[in-house]
């Protein structure tokens with residue numbers, strides 16, 4: 119297939135582009151580089167051995183999106199583009215709703231206008247809200263989210279479900295990621311957050327290279343084995359493989375829209391992850407215990423059995439591999455991707 123990857127210069131998108139090329143698909147990318155750097159492209163091309171066409175514009179621009187579909191052959195779309203920082207979304211809700219919803223509207227409109235009916239969407243475990251039983255299952259109906267960011271995922275899932283049902287032949291996979299971490303095993307591409315990392319793994323990796331002093335663990339009195347929060351960390355290479363599996367499954371899907379959890383099914387605590395990274399980097403990583411953070415859930419992980427069975431996919435990489443690959447990326451690129 120010739121696949122348009124929106125947000126393909128970002129963290130998960132870039133790894134997925136490589137997995138798509140490796141599986142024999144043709145790829146073109148649209149990204150406005152609002153949260154990524156153009157220097158990633160040369161590395162993706164070196165790793166894949168292919169030239170990767172990039173369209174550098176903002177998808178909320180309806181005219182440019184239309185023109186792209188009018189001039190390029192596109193068989194399917196994987197839609198990663200969007201803002202993703204939970205805290206920032208609370209401070210700037212309008213920017214989040216506008217970017218994440220408008221980019222989806224432009225894309226879905228252009229798809230409908232040009233007869234493109236296959237779509238894979240980046241959703242999140244955040245749509246399970248605060249009350250879903252653990253492990254999370256796709257059959258849980260009461261989707262909700264505490265932050266504007268999470269609400270955009272709930273809303274886009276709803277929009278795409280309605281559009282898929284209304285247009286004959288549409289097939290949409292809603293992929294609910296758990297906690298993506300890790301890097302390409304080459305150490306050439308990986309997660310490169312701008313500013314202070316919001317997520318645990320890049321924060322730990324930046325302590326290991328000396329960019330941050332110490333980790334503040336938000337609470338150690340949760341009802342978990344060591345008292346710190348547990349999450350389902352999934353290697354970005356496993357996640358990328360999940361996108362290829364979902365894309366290739368769309369043609370044989372019975373219903374117009376289906377949600378899939380992409381997770382491992384296992385929870386790992388903050389301290390377990392920190393200690394695994396100490397082993398991988400062979401250095402001591404300082405931490406202090408701080409207060410609980412409002413809104414944090416004690417522990418959750420995926421029931422990935424639907425994706426295991428229907429997509430014939432499963433996450434195979436361990437926490438130790440995740441840490442080894444992240445360390446290779448961060449130690450080779452302590453400041454992330456170069457500006458030029």
Ligand SMILES: NC(=O)c1ccc[n+]([C@@H]2O[C@H](COP(=O)([O-])OP(=O)(O)OC[C@H]3O[C@@H](n4cnc5c(N)ncnc54)[C@H](O)[C@@H]3O)[C@@H](O)[C@H]2O)c1
Nearest residue numbers: 125128129130149150151152153154176177199200240242
């Ligand atoms: N990383 C996670 O922990 C996580 C978890 C669950 C879901 N997701 C979702 O997965 C997707 C990808 O996440 P990521 O971690 O790779 O994020 P990322 O920020 O690294 O990648 C997103 C890319 O989209 C681009 N972009 C943003 N808005 C755009 C627009 N309007 N037009 C064109 N390009 C635009 C950015 O420049 C960036 O390169 C996002 O939708 C995110 O919400 C991520």
